[in-house]
Each structure stands twice: as structure tokens, then as C-alpha cells.
Amino acid sequence: MxxxxxxxxxxxxxxxxxxxxxxxxxxxDPHGSRHSPFGRSxxxxxxxxxxxxxxxxxAVELGESHxxxxxxxxxxxxxxxxxxxxxALAKGADRAVRVWDDHLDGVDxxxxxxxxxxxxxxxxxxxxxxxxxxxxSGPDGFGATGVALAARLGYGWAAVVTELSLDRDAGVVSxxxxxxxxxxxxxxxxxxxxxxxxxxxxxxxxxxxxAVRAAQRADVAVRSLADLGIEQSEIEPSLTRxxxxxxxxxxxxxxxxxEDAAADLAAVLRRHGVDP
Amino acid sequence: MTVLTVAEHRHGRLWDVSRExxxxxxxxxxxxxxxxxxxxxxxAVERFADRLGCAGVETVxxxxxxxxxxxxxxxxxxxxxxxxxxxxxxxxxxxxxxxNYAPALSARLxxxxxxxxxxxxxxxxxxxxxEVDGAWTTLAVDGGRAVxxxxxxxxxxxxxxGDTDVIPFTAxxxxxxxxxxxxxxxxxxxxxLALEDADVVVAVxxxxxxxxxxxxxxxxxxAVGGTVAASGPPVKRGWLPADRQIGQxxxxxxxxxxxxxxxxxxxxxxAGMRESDTVVAINSDPTAPIFDVADYGVVADxxxxxxxxxxxxEE
Numbered sequence: 001m002x003x004x005x006x007x008x009x010x011x012x013x014x015x016x017x018x019x020x021x022x023x024x025x026x027x028x029d030p031h032g033s034r035h036s037p038f039g040r041s042x043x044x045x046x047x048x049x050x051x052x053x054x055x056x057x058x059a060v061e062l063g064e065s066h067x068x069x070x071x072x073x074x075x076x077x078x079x080x081x082x083x084x085x086x087x088a089l090a091k092g093a094d095r096a097v098r099v100w101d102d103h104l105d106g107v108d109x110x111x112x113x114x115x116x117x118x119x120x121x122x123x124x125x126x127x128x129x130x131x132x133x134x135x136x137s138g139p140d141g142f143g144a145t146g147v148a149l150a151a152r153l154g155y156g157w158a159a160v161v162t163e164l165s166l167d168r169d170a171g172v173v174s175x176x177x178x179x180x181x182x183x184x185x186x187x188x189x190x191x192x193x194x195x196x197x198x199x200x201x202x203x204x205x206x207x208x209x210x211a212v213r214a215a216q217r218a219d220v221a222v223r224s225l226a227d228l229g230i231e232q233s234e235i236e237p238s239l240t241r242x243x244x245x246x247x248x249x250x251x252x253x254x255x256x257x258x259e260d261a262a263a264d265l266a267a268v269l270r271r272h273g274v275d276p
Numbered sequence: 277m278t279v280l281t282v283a284e285h286r287h288g289r290l291w292d293v294s295r296e297x298x299x300x301x302x303x304x305x306x307x308x309x310x311x312x313x314x315x316x317x318x319x320a321v322e323r324f325a326d327r328l329g330c331a332g333v334e335t336v337x338x339x340x341x342x343x344x345x346x347x348x349x350x351x352x353x354x355x356x357x358x359x360x361x362x363x364x365x366x367x368x369x370x371x372x373x374x375x376n377y378a379p380a381l382s383a384r385l386x387x388x389x390x391x392x393x394x395x396x397x398x399x400x401x402x403x404x405x406x407e408v409d410g411a412w413t414t415l416a417v418d419g420g421r422a423v424x425x426x427x428x429x430x431x432x433x434x435x436x437x438g439d440t441d442v443i444p445f446t447a448x449x450x451x452x453x454x455x456x457x458x459x460x461x462x463x464x465x466x467x468x469l470a471l472e473d474a475d476v477v478v479a480v481x482x483x484x485x486x487x488x489x490x491x492x493x494x495x496x497x498x499a500v501g502g503t504v505a506a507s508g509p510p511v512k513r514g515w516l517p518a519d520r521q522i523g524q525x526x527x528x529x530x531x532x533x534x535x536x537x538x539x540x541x542x543x544x545x546x547a548g549m550r551e552s553d554t555v556v557a558i559n560s561d562p563t564a565p566i567f568d569v570a571d572y573g574v575v576a577d578x579x580x581x582x583x584x585x586x587x588x589x590e591e
Contacts, residue, residue: 110408110415111388112379135375144379144389151351151383156455158347159376162473174459178473179372183286184462185344190455200473238388238418242403244411247394251557251573261574262584265556268572269589271292272429272533272554273371274476274500 001069001168002128005059005093006119006145007052007084008137009077049141051134052084053204055197059132060092060205062166070094072126076109076118082220090207090215097122101225103232111239116148118235121228123153130173131194135160143196150194158189162200279305280363282354283316283328284373286345287461290316290324293369295433297426300396301367302332302434308398311335313361315445317353319343322442329440337361337445344461348454350377353447355384360445363421365402370425382423390415391425428532429554429571471520476502476533479522479549482509483538483559483578490515492582493537499589500535507545522548538578541566558582 056073063069073088074097075081085096099118109115123131133146143159150157162184163176171191178184178200189195207215225232254264279301283294294316301312311334316324318341325336339353354377358366366381368374370392382389394412395405402417404424471477478497484490490504497504504520511521522529523545534552539545541557541564549555550569557570560577567573574581 113383113388116383142389142391143375144382144391147376147379148383148389151380154453156348157376157380158456159379160372177372177376178475179286185458186460188457188459193455198473239390240416240418241408242414242416244413245395245405247412249569251567251570253567253573253575255575258576258580259584259588261576262581263588265572265574265581265585266588266591268556269500269533271433273291273293274502274533274589 001066001130002072002126003059003062003069004072004074004123004126004128004131005052005056005088006131006133006149007056007073007075007088008049008134008141009075009081009084049134049137050199051136051141051197053134054199054201055132055134056088056091056093057202057204058164058195058197059130061202062130063092063094066166066168072097072122072128074099074119074122076100076104076115078105085220086215086218087207089218090211091205096218096220097223098220099223099228103225104235107235108237108239108241110142110241111237112142112144112148113152114235114237115145116152117230118228119145119149120152121230122223123149125228127192129168129191129193130166131155131192133194133196135196135198146194146196153192153194156189156191156193157195158187158193159196160198161195162198164195164197164201277308277310277364278313278334278361279308279310280354280358280361280366281312281314282366282368282374283314283324284369284371285316285319285324286373288320288343290327291369291371291428292433293371293426293428294324294328295330296428296431297367297369298328298330298333298434299431300393300426301365303431304365304367304396304398305332308364310364313337313363315339315354315357317341317350318345325442327436329438329442330434330436331438333434333438333440335361335441335443337443339445339447344458345373345376346454346456346458347376347380348456349449351380351384352449352453353445354381356447357445358385365396365421366423367396368423368425370427374425378423378425385421385423387419387421387423388417389423389425390417393424393426394430396424396426427553471503471505471522471527471529474503474529474531476500476535477505477522477529477531477549477552478502478535478537479505479507479539480510480516480537481507481539481545483540484510484515485579487513487515489579492579492586496535496537496582496586496589499586500533502531502533502535505529507539507542524548536566536570537582539566540564541569558585 073093161175321338530551
């Protein structure tokens with residue numbers, strides 16, 4: 001059984017900017033990356049995002065509980081992005097694939113469907129039972145690539161899963177999704193399926209030093225647009241960054257007697273999805 | 277052309293973000309000259325349509341179906357409806373539910389998807405503002421068509437009253453393309469929920485007098501369907517276990533709603549909760565730094581406000 005785990009590159013802003021960073025960075029505590037969002041600092045942290053670390057852990061756990069599982073860690077990015085798939089190898093992935101092409105240099109891959117197009121070509125070649133993605137690629141990621149990938153391939157999908165259980169014979173993966181308003185649902189999804197994994201799904205492991213060293217020497221298969229049968233014209237962004245805006249942060253103070261302020265606050269909370 | 281908004285409901289209740297998305301749609305349509313339509317799929321659609329009929333919204337399309345949300349069905353229904361009403365933009369709620377169909381809808385329509393929007397404009401082509409790489413970034417949408425999910429709480433709700441048409445829409449569902457089944461739905465675990473899993477976190481700080489007073493916070497956490505956490509001082513004093521501490525030396529959380537109760541807002545604490553979507557602060561000190569990061573604040577004694585809030589939520 002083939003399993004794919006997608007791993008976002010360290011920066012989404014027009015691909016991986018700059019160089020620097022070492023594999024050692026890539027293998028630290030995944031939670032440590034939370035405050036080093038990609039592309040914000042020159043000293044990029046070559047670490048899988050918090051969400052991707054949970055997706056990878058889910059893949060490795062599938063490998064441990066099922067026989068004959070091959071885990072493919074796939075990223076999209078220039079050579080510096082090798083570090084994130086090597087980090088995945090160190091934690092238990094079997095193969096590392098990086099999609100890149102000179103024609104992608106300078107292309108803003110912000111839009112989920114562009115990444116989904118590239119990942120779809122790799123996925124179709126591997127023919128996996130399950131694709132696992134982080135529910136987001138970063139704190140302000142689009143959180144849409146996994147579902148867009150599934151829709152493109154005609155696979156089943158479930159977004160933001162916090163438990164999963166695979167029944168290969170039945171061809172179904174059962175997942176739990178935690179919904180807004182403190183409710184949860186269980187969904188049975190036909191295989192093949194793309195699952196985007198939430199942070200509550202598992203506890204990502206750390207890699208041993210030996211595995212880290214082995215991963216640094218491992219091969220990363222690089223796939224170009226031509227390898228994947230994709231025309232350059234298919235990777236045309238339709239979103240363009242036209243500027244940034246300041247949004248003033250104002251606190252809305254609720255005043256009056258405690259009962260009145262509390263009643264107003266209760267209404268605010270209900271409006272924000274709090275559903276007692 | 278039209279702007280099509282999508283309502284969200286669960287467990288028989290229409291979520292306010294449904295009517296916030298309508299406001300976003302009306303504001304956009306006022307600039308583009310489009311008309312606004314709203315879709316409501318499954319459950320008590322007639323009752324929901326009454327609430328969704330409001331000034332400026334031309335049509336509410338009701339789609340009969342199961343109460344339980346099925347993303348495959350939503351995707352098929354909305355693809356067909358968007359084509360049928362010649363939609364230019366589809367506005368869906370930015371929620372766990374919206375994220376489960378909006379990207380697929382965008383793939384079916386072959387439009388870009390822009391999740392978590394906080395502003396929209398159509399004056400000079402379609403633009404959408406969202407956070408990108410830590411900055412509020414305005415994105416121009418080439419072609420002017422997109423599936424956008426709107427962040428809850430950013431637009432006011434529409435007020436009902438209007439001569440909106442309510443028209444049933446029947447979609448042609450391809451059962452072979454329905455690849456998922458919702459097998460159960462339940463209320464989640466409450467106060468003992470893992471911090472990172474909680475949609476709502478009730479965090480307590482130095483302002484709480486002692487361990488005995490924590491019951492107030494647990495009652496509030498039950499009322500909001502959240503879990504209890506703390507800043508440093510209550511943990512240092514042993515009133516809550518160390519795994520409940522939020523901040524630089526504790527956990528980092530990003531819930532939908534973060535209620536900071538009796539927390540001053542030291543930088544050490546703010547580091548662990550800044551990414552929360554909506555921050556509510558209750559503190560008797562109006563100069564407390566927590567109010568600098570809060571979206572809503574109540575300047576009052578927590579011992580007055582918290583029981584009243586719990587009672588108001590349980591009404």
C-alpha cells in the first residue's frame with residue numbers, strides 16, 4: 001500500500017527564498033516552528049510546519065499498523081526544500097520526492113490549485129490508498145490544498161481530521177472531524193482518499209540522531225514539469241499580491257452593569273460560533 | 277451576474293456567519309452591480325430561509341436534504357447552483373465545514389479559492405484581503421471569479437425583512453461521486469479537552485483569588501463548550517497542572533475564541549495565544565496589556581462578570 005504525505009516547503013512566497021538553514025533545524029520539535037512562520041525572517045527555519053508534522057506522524061503510524069506500506073514524502077520547491085522531505089525520511093518516510101523546475105522559479109505558488117496540480121501528477125503516478133496533508137501549511141496558510149487535490153483526482157476526502165482508522169479490506173478510512181461549536185462527527189470516506197490532518201490527531205515523534213544522519217545522505221527524487229507531463233501554461237497564477245493593508249486593532253469594550261456586559265458578551269460569543 | 281452566499285447550519289441552528297456572508301455579498305454587489313443570492317442546503321431549509329430573506333438579497337435557494345453535512349453533496353449542489361445563477365463569486369463561511377467543500381467547489385468550477393477573507397472589493401476587478409506571510413495582503417483575482425471563505429465576525433449580520441424570493445433548487449446528484457458518509461455526530465468532550473483541540477479556551481490568571489474559585493471558570497468553560505487553561509501564576513501556585521499553562525514556557529494555542537479572565541497579558545503569556553481568532557478579556561484593570569490584543573473587553577471584577585456570563589449563556 002502506498003501512502004503519500006505532502007510537506008509544504010519552508011516558504012510559500014514565490015518558492016523557497018534565499019538559502020541557509022540546515023537539516024538539523026529541520027528535525028527539532030515541530031512545535032518550535034510555530035513562531036517562525038515561513039518566509040518571515042531571513043533565517044528560515046527548515047522545519048515541516050506544525051500541521052505537516054502531524055500529517056507525517058499519521059502516515060508513519062499507518063505504516064506501523066499495516067503491512068507493506070511505503071510512505072512517499074512529497075514537497076514542491078527548489079533544492080533548499082530537500083530539508084523538509086529529509087526530515088520526513090528521518091521520522092519514518094521511505095521515499096522523498098521534490099517537485100521543481102526552473103520554470104517554477106519566480107512563480108508565486110500561493111494559490112492552492114497550482115500546488116494541487118503539481119501534487120496531483122505525482123499522486124497519480126504513485127497511486128496511493130491515502131494522501132495525508134497538514135490541515136494548513138502555516139499559521140496563515142490557505143488550508144485548501146488537500147481538498148483541492150482530492151477534487152482534482154476524484155478521490156474521497158475529509159478536512160481537518162483528528163482521528164483516523166483505515167480498513168483496507170473494506171476500502172474505507174473512518175475519520176473523526178472536530179467541528180466548530182464543540183461538536184464532532186465521524187465520517188467514512190472511500191479509498192483512495194486525501195485527509196488533511198489537524199493538530200489534535202497525534203503526538204509527532206522526534207527522529208533519532210542516526211536516522212537524521214542517514215536522511216541527510218538519502219536520495220531525493222526531483223521531478224520536473226516535463227517528468228510530470230505538465231505544461232508550463234498550466235501553472236499560471238490567478239492571484240496577484242497587490243499590496244498590504246494595516247488593520248487597526250481596536251478593542252470593543254462592553255460596558256454597563258456586570259449583568260448587562262455579560263449579556264452583551266454572551267451575544268458576541270454566540271456570534272463567534274460559541275454554541276452552548 | 278450574481279454573488280452566491282452559502283449558509284451554514286448545524287444541529288437545527290443557523291449560524292450567524294451565514295448572514296455575515298450575506299452582508300459581505302451585498303457590499304460587494306453594491307460595487308459590481310451584481311445581485312445577491314443565498315443557498316441553504318439540507319435540514320430545516322424553509323425555516324432557515326425565513327431568517328435569510330433580507331433586504332437586498334434577491335433569492336434564497338433551498339436545497340432539500342439531510343440535516344447532516346455531506347461535503348460531496350454540498351460540492352455537487354453548489355457547483356450546479358453557481359452555474360445556474362451565473363455566479364461570479366461564491367462566499368462560504370470560513371469554518372471547519374466551509375474548508376471541507378470550498379476548495380473542492382473551486383476545483384469543480386475551475387476558479388481560485390481564497391480562504392479566510394476579511395475584506396472584499398470589486399471596484400477595480402475583484403480583490404480579496406487575507407493574511408499572507410504575516411501581513412494583511414490584498415490579492416487581485418485574475419478573471420474576477422473566485423470561491424471565497426469569509427472569516428466569522430468580520431461583517432455585521434443582515435437583518436431579516438425583505439421581499440426575497442424563496443425558490444427550491446433540485447440538484448442532480450451523482451451518487452457514484454459521493455465518496456463519504458457521515459456515520460455519527462456528537463457533542464465533543466468539554467472541560468478535559470486537550471488544549472490544542474479546543475475551539476474555545478477559557479484561561480485564568482492572577483486575578484482569580486484561589487483554587488476554590490476555579491469552579492467559576494470550569495462552569496464558564498462548560499457553558500461555552502471550551503476547556504480551562506491558565507497563565508503562569510495559577511500554575512506556579514499549583515492550582516492547575518503544568519500542562520494547562522499557556523505562554524512561552526507552556527503551550528501555544530490558536531482557538532476560535534480565547535477568553536482571558538483575570539489575566540494582565542504579560543508578553544510571556546501573549547506569546548502563547550496571539551494567533552487566537554477572537555480574544556475576549558475580562559479584567560478590572562483598564563490599563564492591562566491584555567486589552568491591547570483583545571477584540572472584546574469587559575473592564576470589571578471577574579467575580580461579578582463570570583457568573584453572569586455563565587448564566588447568560590445557559591439561558
